[in-house]
Amino acid sequence: MKPDFRKSMIWLHTYSGLVIGWLLFSIFLTGTLSYFNPEITQWMKPELVHVSSTQNMVNRSLTELHKKGVDADTWRIYLPSERTQLWSIQWRKEGKRHNLSLGPEQGQVLSPRASAGGNFFRTFHYTLQLRGYGGRYIAGIAAMFMLVAVFSGIFTHRRFFRDFFTLRLKKLSKTLTEAHAIVGVVTIPFCIMICTSAIMIYVIMYMPFSAEHYAGGQRDLSRALSPGLVNLDKSASRHIPLLDFTVVGRQVQSQWPGQKQIRRITFEQPFSQDGRIIVERVKDLTLSRQSKRLIFSSHSGEPLAGYPNASKATQVRRVFFGLHEAHFADISLRWLLFLLGLLSSALIATGLIIWLNKRLEKVKQHHIGHFIVERLNIAAISGLPLTIVTFFVGNRVLNTALENRASIEVDVFLWTWLTCLFHSFLRPAKKAWVEQLLITSLGCYLLPIIDLYQDSQRLKNAIFDGNLTYLTFNLFVLFTGLIFMKTAFWLRAKNTLYKTVSLRVNKLC
Amino acid sequence: MKHNFNVLFRTLAAIVGGYLVSAAFSVAFVPVLVWGQICEQNEAVMVVTMLSYIVYFTVIILSFCRKNIWPIWRDIVLTVCLCWTIYYVLGDL
Numbered sequence: 001m002k003p004d005f006r007k008s009m010i011w012l013h014t015y016s017g018l019v020i021g022w023l024l025f026s027i028f029l030t031g032t033l034s035y036f037n038p039e040i041t042q043w044m045k046p047e048l049v050h051v052s053s054t055q056n057m058v059n060r061s062l063t064e065l066h067k068k069g070v071d072a073d074t075w076r077i078y079l080p081s082e083r084t085q086l087w088s089i090q091w092r093k094e095g096k097r098h099n100l101s102l103g104p105e106q107g108q109v110l111s112p113r114a115s116a117g118g119n120f121f122r123t124f125h126y127t128l129q130l131r132g133y134g135g136r137y138i139a140g141i142a143a144m145f146m147l148v149a150v151f152s153g154i155f156t157h158r159r160f161f162r163d164f165f166t167l168r169l170k171k172l173s174k175t176l177t178e179a180h181a182i183v184g185v186v187t188i189p190f191c192i193m194i195c196t197s198a199i200m201i202y203v204i205m206y207m208p209f210s211a212e213h214y215a216g217g218q219r220d221l222s223r224a225l226s227p228g229l230v231n232l233d234k235s236a237s238r239h240i241p242l243l244d245f246t247v248v249g250r251q252v253q254s255q256w257p258g259q260k261q262i263r264r265i266t267f268e269q270p271f272s273q274d275g276r277i278i279v280e281r282v283k284d285l286t287l288s289r290q291s292k293r294l295i296f297s298s299h300s301g302e303p304l305a306g307y308p309n310a311s312k313a314t315q316v317r318r319v320f321f322g323l324h325e326a327h328f329a330d331i332s333l334r335w336l337l338f339l340l341g342l343l344s345s346a347l348i349a350t351g352l353i354i355w356l357n358k359r360l361e362k363v364k365q366h367h368i369g370h371f372i373v374e375r376l377n378i379a380a381i382s383g384l385p386l387t388i389v390t391f392f393v394g395n396r397v398l399n400t401a402l403e404n405r406a407s408i409e410v411d412v413f414l415w416t417w418l419t420c421l422f423h424s425f426l427r428p429a430k431k432a433w434v435e436q437l438l439i440t441s442l443g444c445y446l447l448p449i450i451d452l453y454q455d456s457q458r459l460k461n462a463i464f465d466g467n468l469t470y471l472t473f474n475l476f477v478l479f480t481g482l483i484f485m486k487t488a489f490w491l492r493a494k495n496t497l498y499k500t501v502s503l504r505v506n507k508l509c
Numbered sequence: 510m511k512h513n514f515n516v517l518f519r520t521l522a523a524i525v526g527g528y529l530v531s532a533a534f535s536v537a538f539v540p541v542l543v544w545g546q547i548c549e550q551n552e553a554v555m556v557v558t559m560l561s562y563i564v565y566f567t568v569i570i571l572s573f574c575r576k577n578i579w580p581i582w583r584d585i586v587l588t589v590c591l592c593w594t595i596y597y598v599l600g601d602l
Contacts, residue, residue: 008574148569203559210535210554210561224551313548313555 032341038084040118200320226310247301283327383420389443437488444481527568537592
C-alpha cells in the first residue's frame with residue numbers, strides 16, 4: 001500500500017475489480033439481456049401469436065373470467081403492448097392462481113410452452129438463483145464494488161483524453177489496455193447510474209437499522225410512505241361484476257388519450273359490493289417505476305377515490321428503480337442502453353484479462369493464484385455466452401410436453417456453466433478459450449437453423465406479419481456468432497503474443 | 510507480512526467500519542431532519558438511509574487513501590460516538 005492518493009487508487013482499482021470481477025461480469029451480461037426481457041420471452045414462446053386489434057380485448061377477457069373465475073378473490077387482465085404479444089388473464093381463488101393465454105380468434109385459448117423466458121435473466125442478474133440464500137445481498141455488494149472500481153478507475157487514467165484517442169491493434173496486451181480505457185470513459189455515466197439505482201432498489205433491505213428503529217421494519221415504512229387503498233370487506237353483499245368494460249374504457253380514454261394505454265387491469269374482490277377495478281397505465285411514459293393508476297367500482301364502473309400520493313422520498317426511489325429497469329426507453333434508446341450494457345461487460349472482461357497479463361509479463365515464477373484467475377476468466381468470459389446460447393438451444397430442443405419444463409431449462413443453464421468451468425480447468429488455456437468461443441459461435445449459427453427445421457412457418461409468418469422481434473432476434477444471434485468466430489480465429493492466430501500460465505506439476509499438488 | 514496486515518486492516522476498516530459508520534449515521538440523523546422540520550419522521554428514515562450510502566462510499570475511499578491505518582480507525586470510532594451523541598441528545602425530542 002502506497003501513501004500517494006493516485007497510487008492507492010490504482011491499487012484499489014486493481015483489486016476491487018479482481019475480487020468480484022467474474023460475478024460482476026455475469027450480473028452485467030444477464031442484466032443487459034433483460035433490457036429485452038419481453039422480446040426474449042416472445043421468442044422463447046413462439047406459440048404466442050400476433051394480436052392485432054385492441055378492440056374488445058378487455059371484453060373478451062371479461063367473458064372468459066366470468067366463465068372461469070366465479071367467486072374469485074382477484075381477476076387480472078394483462079394486455080399486449082408494443083413490446084409483447086402476451087395477452088393473458090389470471091384469477092386467484094382460495095390462494096391459488098390460475099393463468100390463461102388468449103389468442104386472436106374468438107374464444108381461442110393458447111397454450112404456450114412452459115419456459116423460463118427472458119425473465120430468467122432478469123431474476124438471475126439480481127438473485128443469482130439464490131433468492132432466500134442471500135443472493136440479493138451478494139448482488140448489492142457487487143454493485144458497491146463496481147462503484148468503487150469505477151471511481152478509482154477514473155484516477156488510474158491520468159491522461160484521460162489522450163488515452164481516449166489511442167488504440168493500437170498490434171499487440172494483444174496493448175490493445176486490451178487501450179480498449180479498456182476507451183470503453184471505461186464511455187461507460188462511466190452508465191455504470192454509475194446502473195450501480196446507484198441497483199443499490200437504491202433494496203435501499204432499506206441493505207441498511208435496515210433506521211427503518212427498524214423508527215418505523216418497525218421495511219413493510220411498515222413503505223406502507224406509511226406510500227399508503228395503499230382501504231382494505232376490502234369480503235363479507236359485503238354479492239354483486240355481479242361488469243360484463244361490458246366500455247363504461248370504464250370511455251373514462252380511461254378521456255384521462256389517458258391515445259392507443260394502447262392500459263397495461264394491466266386488476267379486479268379486487270370482483271363479486272363484492274365494494275369490489276374495485278385498478279387500471280394501470282403502460283410504463284413507457286414515466287421515469288418512475290410506478291405508472292399511473294385509476295380506480296373504479298367493479299360492478300357499476302363509477303370512478304372511486306384514487307391512491308393517496310406517495311411521499312417525495314418514495315417517489316425519488318421509484319425513479320431510481322425506473323431508471324434501472326428502463327421501461328421508459330423507446331426502441332432506439334433501448335438499443336443504446338443495451339449497447340452500453342454490453343460495453344460495460346466488455347470493460348469488466350478486459351479488466352480481468354489485463355490483470356492476469358500484466359502479472360504474467362512481470363513475474364517469472366507463476367503462482368497457483370494466476371492459474372485460478374486464468375481459468376475463472378475463461379469460464380466466465382467465454383463460458384457465460386456459451387451457456388446463454390445453450391439455454392436458448394435448450395428452449396427449442398427440449399420436449400414441450402415435459403413436466404417442470406421451465407425449471408429444466410434453468411438446470412440446463414446451470415449445468416452447462418459448470419461444464420464450462422471444468423472444461424476450462426482441464427484444457428490448456430488457449431485451447432479452452434478458442435474451443436469455448438467456437439462452440440458459442442456454432443450454437444449461434446445452429447439456433448436459427450433448428451428453428452427453421454422445427455417449424456418453417458414461423459419465419460414465413462414473421463416476414464409476412466412484420467414481426468420485427470423474431471427477425472431481429474435471429475439476425476442478432478447470427479451476428480453474435482460471427483463475432484465470436486472472428487474472435488476465436490484471431491486469438492488462435494496470435495501465437496506468441498498471448499501469455500498463458502505455466503505451472504510446474506509439483507506446484508499444483 | 511507488514512504489507513499484508515496493512516491491506517487487511519484497511520479492508521476491514523472500509524467494509525466493516527464503513528458499514529458501522531453509515532448504519533450509525535442512518536439512525537442518528539433522522540432526529541436531526543425531524544428537529545430541523547425538514548420532513549416528517551418516516552420520510553426522514555428513507556432520506557437518511559439513502560444518504561447513508563454516500564457516507565459508506567466516502568469511508569471506503571478514505572480508508573484506502575490515508576497515510577496511516579490508526580487514524581482511520583480512530584476516526585471511525587469517533588464518528589460512531591458522534592452519531593450516538595446526536596441520537597442521545599435529539600432522539601427524545
